[in-house]
Amino acid sequence: xxxxxxxxxxxxxxxxxxxxxxxxxxxxxxxxxxxxxxxxxxxxxxxxxxxxxxxxxxxxxxxxxxxxxxxxxxxxxxxxxxxxxxxxxxxxxxxxxxxxxxxxxxxxxxxxxxxxxxxxxxxxxxxxxxxxxxxxxxxxxxxxxxxxxxxxxxxxxxxxxxxxx
Numbered sequence: 001x002x003x004x005x006x007x008x009x010x011x012x013x014x015x016x017x018x019x020x021x022x023x024x025x026x027x028x029x030x031x032x033x034x035x036x037x038x039x040x041x042x043x044x045x046x047x048x049x050x051x052x053x054x055x056x057x058x059x060x061x062x063x064x065x066x067x068x069x070x071x072x073x074x075x076x077x078x079x080x081x082x083x084x085x086x087x088x089x090x091x092x093x094x095x096x097x098x099x100x101x102x103x104x105x106x107x108x109x110x111x112x113x114x115x116x117x118x119x120x121x122x123x124x125x126x127x128x129x130x131x132x133x134x135x136x137x138x139x140x141x142x143x144x145x146x147x148x149x150x151x152x153x154x155x156x157x158x159x160x161x162x163x164x165x
Contacts, residue, residue, distance in 0.1 A: 006074040040103060040157065054102045054129075056158065065102050065134060072139050097139055097164045101155045105129030109151050110162075116144045118164060125149075125161055138164060 002015045015023040022031050032045040036052075044051040044066070054065040062073040108126040112118060118138040125136045145163035149155060 002077070004076050006076075007071050056102055058100065063100075063102050068132060068134055070102065070134065070136055096145060097142070098160045099124065099136060099139075099162050099164070101127060101157055101159045101161055102134070102136075103127075103129045104157050105134075105155060107149045107151055107153045107155060107161070108133055110147055110149065112144050112147075112162075114144050114147050118142055118144055124164075127155070127161075136161070140164070 002013060005012045005014050012024055017023055017028065020030055020032060022029050029047050030045075031047075032043070034043045035041070036043055040054055040056045042053045042055055044053050051066055054063075056063050058072065060074075062075065064071045064073050105127045106129075108128050110125050112122070112124045118124060118141065120138055120140045122138045123135045124138055124144070127134045127136055142164040145165050147162045149159075149161050155161065
């Protein structure tokens with residue numbers, strides 16, 4: 001089955017070949033992807049290189065954090081993509097976005113205040129988990145809404161941290 005995956009407004013065609021191989025474009029890659037202890041933490045081995053990733057379902061897309069960077073990932077199979085295109089559907093960049101903690105951790109710092117303008121990709125908050133500092137970035141341009149946490153506060157996975165209008 002082929003999937004269209006959108007990461008940072010860039011589309012990738014991914015085909016699942018078998019249990020241990022995927023094809024991205026014309027590249028065939030060996031992959032091993034396993035959940036660690038039933039948590040949203042995954043061990044990813046891609047062409048012999050090992051990565052630790054955090055993956056959880058966001059409000060509309062998947063939230064993936066790998067090597068200290070957070071990505072919003074949208075996944076559609078070919079059929080869904082064709083149906084949406086035929087219906088004229090697209091993604092809406094409006095509305096309120098709630099940033100949720102991808103994993104339990106400690107808020108190291110909040111880098112933006114309520115009411116301030118934010119740009120897509122701007123670091124809004126730093127969350128420490130498993131001795132790694134993770135930069136959580138704005139998914140789009142907007143105005144900072146309510147900040148629900150402060151530096152030094154412990155948070156649970158999927159806890160709403162802040163919102164962007």
